[in-house]
Amino acid sequence: MREVAVLAGVAPKTVSRVVNGVSTVDPAMAARVREAADRLGYRPNLTASNLRRGDGRTATIGMLVEDAANPYSAALTRTVENIARERGVLVLIGSLDEDPARERELTGALIDRRVDGLVVVPAGRDQSYLISEQRAGTCLVFVDREPKLLDADAVVSDNRHGAVTAVRHLIKAGHRRIGYLGDRASIPTAAQRFDGYLHALELAHLDVDEAIIRHEVGTEEAAIEATGRLLALADPPTALFTSQNLVTIGASRALRDLGLQEQVAMVGFDDFPLADMLRPGISVIAQDIEAIGKLAAETLFRRIDGDESPTATSVVPTRLITRGSGEIRVGARRG
Known part of the structure; x- marks a missing residue:
């Protein structure tokens, strides 16, 4: 120097x-x-620099997401990374694969590396194992899902209202048999979106038909299979609400394979790349990922800087993007 x-x-x-x-x-x-x-x-020499610093910070944070390859997770990570970079902070990233054991393993590994804070999309239903680390000074912000058995900040989307909006949009197009394809019901976001689906049917005085509801559909391949089974029913749904982007992609592939993409309406939860390039384009309930990531990062750095105000959960609104698939009216035929 x-x-x-x-x-x-x-x-x-x-x-x-x-x-x-x-x-x-x-x-x-x-x-x-x-x-x-x-x-x-x-x-x-960052290691030597950190040893000399009086505040004990390492200029690193950890970020744990469901799957770093998923478009939602990738966009969220990039937003947090951009804000961290402005502060000269490095982001260490890991994927949890909806595995609670992996969540504990990776949070422990990052804390052992003395990260200044963590942004976590939790996989488990109990984050109380982090209480001692929180008391020791590790700052925590949860994204997409609120923590359980732990008092910490969270930033989430308005999942239930977004699902209600999606299903009501399909109802306005004349649909009365609206199939549901969703991830595991134990996942909080999936449960909230399914609750929104049910509430929209209730508002429209429509009966719930378990025959056109599929849970445990968390991958593109599973969605392709589930969509095929739904549309092979004697009384198939005329529209689909798909509650996760990979599910939407799989359902879209299945509709195209069956030649039904212009007959069966669909609204998906989460936007994804090229959704507007398909024909018809895929109508979605879009989360404001940039706002979520920005708010999560700003909250974490505010805590790192010493903010001791009460913890809070911030709810970010969603919005409907109409592109064609959600506007197909009941009884439509191929053009």
Whole structure:
């Protein structure tokens, strides 16, 4: 660092401030420091730096999502990463695969690496194992689902209202037999969306038919099979509400394989890439992933910075995006 300071013509303290991302350094001076560091091949020793810091922070946070390959998880992670990067903070990412044991394993591994905080999409139904870590100073924010048996901040979508909106939209198109394809009922978001489905039917005074309801449909392949079975019934549904993006993709593939994409209406929960490029385009209830990720990251960093206000759950609204599939009217024929 002293050699960088000499080459850049600044004090060693200025080099330290540039390396640590202090925004008040004169831009021209900071540019000279970075150029000198590049010429000398200088890289800061973060481990030594962390040992010297009085606050014990490591400038890292952990983020645990359902599946980093899922479009929702990927977009959420990128939003948090962008905000962390502005603060010079590194994000360590892991996938939980809806496995409570894996949740405990990965949260433990990240805490052992002294991350300053965690953003978690919980897989289990009991987060009380984190109470001692929370008391020891690890900041926690939960996303998509609220924690159980633990008092912590959470940022969630309005799942129930979004599902009600989806089903009522199909009802307005004349549909009375609306099939449901959803993930495991034990998953809080799936349960909330199914509850919204049931409530929309109740509001329309429509009977619930268990024959056109499928749970445990969490993958594209399972959705393809479930959709085929529903449409092979003697009295099949004329419309589908699919409560998760991979399920929507699978159902869309099944409809195309059967040549029914212009006859069976569909609204999915969660947007996904290329949904607007299909014909018909896929109507969805879109979550505001950027708002969710931004709010989660800002809440976490606020806690890391010392905010001790009462914990809260923030609910982010969803919105209906109409693209064609949800507007197919009952009795439609292929054009």
